[in-house]
Amino acid sequence: MHFIRPELLWLLPVVLPLVLLAWRKQTQGGDWAKAIDANLLPHLIASESAASNRLRQLWWLALPFLLLGAAGPSLERAELPVFEKSDALVIVLDLSQSMWATDTQPSRIRRARQKVMDVLDTRLEGVTGLVVFAGDAHVVTPLTDDTRTVENLLSALSPDIMPLQGSNATEAIELASGLLETSGLTNGSVLLITDGLPKFATGRVESLLANVGADLAILVVGTETGAPIPLPDGGFLRDENDQIVIPSVDRQSIQAIASQVGARYTDVSVDNNDIQYLLSGAASSIISDDSMERKTDTWVDLGYWLAICAALFLLPLFRRGALSAALLAVFLFDASPSQANVLANFWSTPDQQGAQALAEGDPARAANLFNAPDWRGTAHYEAGDFQASSTEFGKLESANAFYNKGNALALSGNFEAAIKSYEESLALEPDRQDAIDNRDLVKSLLEEQQQEQEGNDQDGDGDQSDQEGESQDSQSDSAEQDQDSSSDSQEGDSESSDQPSGDQEPQPASDGEDSDDMSPSDLEQATEEQLARFNEALEEQQALEQWLRRVPDDPGGLLRRKFRYQTIQRLRNGEEPDDDIRW
Numbered sequence: 001m002h003f004i005r006p007e008l009l010w011l012l013p014v015v016l017p018l019v020l021l022a023w024r025k026q027t028q029g030g031d032w033a034k035a036i037d038a039n040l041l042p043h044l045i046a047s048e049s050a051a052s053n054r055l056r057q058l059w060w061l062a063l064p065f066l067l068l069g070a071a072g073p074s075l076e077r078a079e080l081p082v083f084e085k086s087d088a089l090v091i092v093l094d095l096s097q098s099m100w101a102t103d104t105q106p107s108r109i110r111r112a113r114q115k116v117m118d119v120l121d122t123r124l125e126g127v128t129g130l131v132v133f134a135g136d137a138h139v140v141t142p143l144t145d146d147t148r149t150v151e152n153l154l155s156a157l158s159p160d161i162m163p164l165q166g167s168n169a170t171e172a173i174e175l176a177s178g179l180l181e182t183s184g185l186t187n188g189s190v191l192l193i194t195d196g197l198p199k200f201a202t203g204r205v206e207s208l209l210a211n212v213g214a215d216l217a218i219l220v221v222g223t224e225t226g227a228p229i230p231l232p233d234g235g236f237l238r239d240e241n242d243q244i245v246i247p248s249v250d251r252q253s254i255q256a257i258a259s260q261v262g263a264r265y266t267d268v269s270v271d272n273n274d275i276q277y278l279l280s281g282a283a284s285s286i287i288s289d290d291s292m293e294r295k296t297d298t299w300v301d302l303g304y305w306l307a308i309c310a311a312l313f314l315l316p317l318f319r320r321g322a323l324s325a326a327l328l329a330v331f332l333f334d335a336s337p338s339q340a341n342v343l344a345n346f347w348s349t350p351d352q353q354g355a356q357a358l359a360e361g362d363p364a365r366a367a368n369l370f371n372a373p374d375w376r377g378t379a380h381y382e383a384g385d386f387q388a389s390s391t392e393f394g395k396l397e398s399a400n401a402f403y404n405k406g407n408a409l410a411l412s413g414n415f416e417a418a419i420k421s422y423e424e425s426l427a428l429e430p431d432r433q434d435a436i437d438n439r440d441l442v443k444s445l446l447e448e449q450q451q452e453q454e455g456n457d458q459d460g461d462g463d464q465s466d467q468e469g470e471s472q473d474s475q476s477d478s479a480e481q482d483q484d485s486s487s488d489s490q491e492g493d494s495e496s497s498d499q500p501s502g503d504q505e506p507q508p509a510s511d512g513e514d515s516d517d518m519s520p521s522d523l524e525q526a527t528e529e530q531l532a533r534f535n536e537a538l539e540e541q542q543a544l545e546q547w548l549r550r551v552p553d554d555p556g557g558l559l560r561r562k563f564r565y566q567t568i569q570r571l572r573n574g575e576e577p578d579d580d581i582r583w
Contacts, residue, residue, distance in 0.1 A: 004072030004299050011067055019060045062313035069306030074299035087126025088143055088188035089279075090176035091116055091150075094221075095132045095159045096167040097237060098195055098247035103227035104268065111268060112193045112221050113154055118275050119191065120147040129179045132157060133172035135164025135577050136570065138563045142433045143183050153559070160232065161560040163567040166581040169194060170201045173216070177208040182433065188214045191278060192263075195222035195249055198581050202260045209261065216263035217278035222249040351375060358382065377404060386412035390421075399428040403435050410438070415446040441562065 003009065093116065099109040120128065127143040130150050140157070141150050159165075173190060180188040190209070209216055226248035229237035237245045251267075258265035266274045348356075354369035354376075363382035370376040377392030386408040393405035406421035422439035426432060571577075 002074045002299055004074055004301055006071060008067060008071040012064065015063050015067055019063060062310035065306045065310040065313070069303035069310065072299070072301045072303050073306070074302055076300050078298065078300050088129075088180055088183055089119075089123065089126065090129040090131060090143070090179055090188065090190050091119060092131045092133065092169070092172045092176050092190060092192045092194075093157060094134075094167065094169070094192075094194035094196075095157060095162050096134045096195075097159050097165055097229055098167070098245075099159055099221070100229045100237075101195075101222060101227040101247055102230070103223040103225060104221055108195055108221045109158060113157065115193060115219060115221075115268060115275065116154055117151065118272055119279075120151055122272075122275065122279075123147050127183065129176070131172050131175050131179070132162070133168055134159060134162035135166030135581075136162075136168055136567055136575075137172035137175050138559075138566055139175055139179065139437075140559065142437065143179050144434060156559055161563060163560075163564045164577050166577065167194075167196060167198055168581075169197050170199075170205060173205050174208055177212050177214060180212040180214055182431070188212065189217065189279065190214055191217050191219065193219045193221060195220065195247065197254055197257055200257050202257055206261045216258075216261055218254060218258050218263050218265045219268055219274060219278060220249060220251065220254055220265070221268045222247070224248050224251060354379065374401060374404075377401075377408070381408055390414075390417075399425045399432060399435075402428070403432065403438075406435070406438060406442075410442050410445075415442050415449065418442050419446070441558065444561065444565075445558075 093112060095109070099107070099112065101108050104111050116130075127145050128141075128147055128150060129143040130140040130153070132138055132140055140153055144150075169192065173192070176190045180190075205216070226246040228244050228246055231237060239245050255265055257263075264278050266277055268274055350369050350371050354366040354371075357363075357366035357369055358375075358379055363379045367376055367379035367383060367385075367388070370379055373392045373395040377389045380386070380389035380392060381404070390405045390408035390412065393401045393408060395401075402421045402425035406418045406425065409415075409418035409421060419439055419442055422435050422442070425435045426439070429435070
């Protein structure tokens with residue numbers, strides 16, 4: 001025998017005396033026995049049959065049965081399957097220069113980013129990835145179930161971060177299919193958001209999608225009339241003939257491509273009808289047959305059998321209405337905040353309460369409620385306490401824990417420890433792409449930090465040498481002034497000795513003249529040295545603060561450097577960009 005909720009058995013010492021007291025009270029005739037003589041009482045109370053009376057008194061025995069049933073008696077364990085929906089979606093976003101056009105207000109690129117946000121809001125399950133393309137394609141985020149990661153990087157996505165101009169959507173879909181293939185999922189969907197598909201290799205795309213069993217949906221942004229492409233420094237983009245470029249959307253060409261590859265196609269709309277239409281027919285938008293299946297065992301709760309027994313004891317009270325009144329009292333019970341807290345602790349575990357607080361947007365309260373270190377670390381991470389988050393994740397030794405610890409350390413500024421955590425995660429799962437990408441990104445940030453510190457040190461050494469040179473010059477100048485003043489004083493003494501003593505005027509001492517001349521010079525020199533040291537420390541602090549502000553506030557710069565590095569590596573490997581398409 002096993003009780004799933006054994007703590008409820010502590011109520012038995014309270015319930016059993018109440019049952020005995022109620023039984024004794026009813027057998028003695030209730031409260032009337034205290035006011036009426038025992039010989040007269042049977043003649044004044046309407047009596048029922050002895051069997052019926054005893055049957056009605058048995059309802060008190062329902063309380064122990066209900067208590068034992070609530071404790072969850074169990075005799076066996078059973079395996080239960082756990083299913084996770086394998087819903088994979090890769091968003092492919094066009095970042096060519098034509099996306100700056102304003103024929104779709106406020107602009108094509110801003111409307112496209114808004115649609116990506118709408119898609120992320122509907123992603124309650126599954127994993128989501130993001131790929132961008134212009135002249136070449138790059139992965140912004142691999143497949144992840146944390147849509148907030150994609151949301152944080154979305155504002156930095158603009159055409160000016162792309163190293164090569166153009167519109168190579170084929171390469172972007174190849175990267176998207178690669179993400180779906182490495183995830184191990186046999187189905188998925190690709191959402192392509194673009195304003196044009198020049199030189200689109202339909203045969204190659206159809207083969208790539210067929211290999212991973214993915215569906216393609218195309219969302220078109222822009223109008224057929226088009227609009228000029230504004231430049232950041234003013235004016236509009238011009239072609240080789242010095243004519244203003246007005247990119248228009250060729251809907252017939254896009255629709256023909258969509259029909260060839262079997263893709264859904266629609267124009268961007270103000271509401272979410274476009275997103276609902278494009279993702280409604282995708283295989284990954286419904287429950288998949290390839291859902292991840294896991295096994296877990298649990299005790300089988302047999303308490304319902306005792307509930308049936310308790311219901312039999314309560315059955316005689318049906319005509320009298322006592323049971324209905326008891327149920328009505330439960331529904332009308334107005335719980336105070338303290339009682340509600342007790343009930344919450346009774347019906348849900350601390351981890352469940354923490355999950356509820358986290359879902360309600362209160363990560364600080366969730367961190368105090370969670371018992372599990374991984375959930376507590378997640379709550380601290382959401383609350384912005386990255387140091388506490390890394391401490392909680394450090395209590396676990398799994399690939400996910402090391403990866404999350406690295407993210408927290410990176411955001412807290414401890415890049416070296418973050419790289420070490422990523423390495424520990426990769427030691428357990430060498431093919432974890434998100435850990436590889438984050439490790440490389442943090443390494444680049446650490447190198448930039450070290451280079452800036454070395455530059456500041458060199459500047460500080462140069463300033464110090466200049467100050468030493470100026471100090472030596474000032475000391476030599478003061479020494480020359482001292483020599484001149486001393487020689488002048490000696491000449492004055494010799495001349496005064498030649499004059500009659502009666503005509504001699506009182507002169508201040510030469511030592512007094514030297515001290516008056518030296519004190520301002522020494523004070524000025526010491527002040528300049530202190531100011532120089534203060535300015536040097538202030539410049540270092542300002543440079544450090546400026547660098548710290550630049551890291552979180554300029555994700556576009558980080559992506560720009562990452563994309564440029566990847567493009568250089570591809571060019572070194574012999575890949576040649578297509579220069580025919582410039583926007």
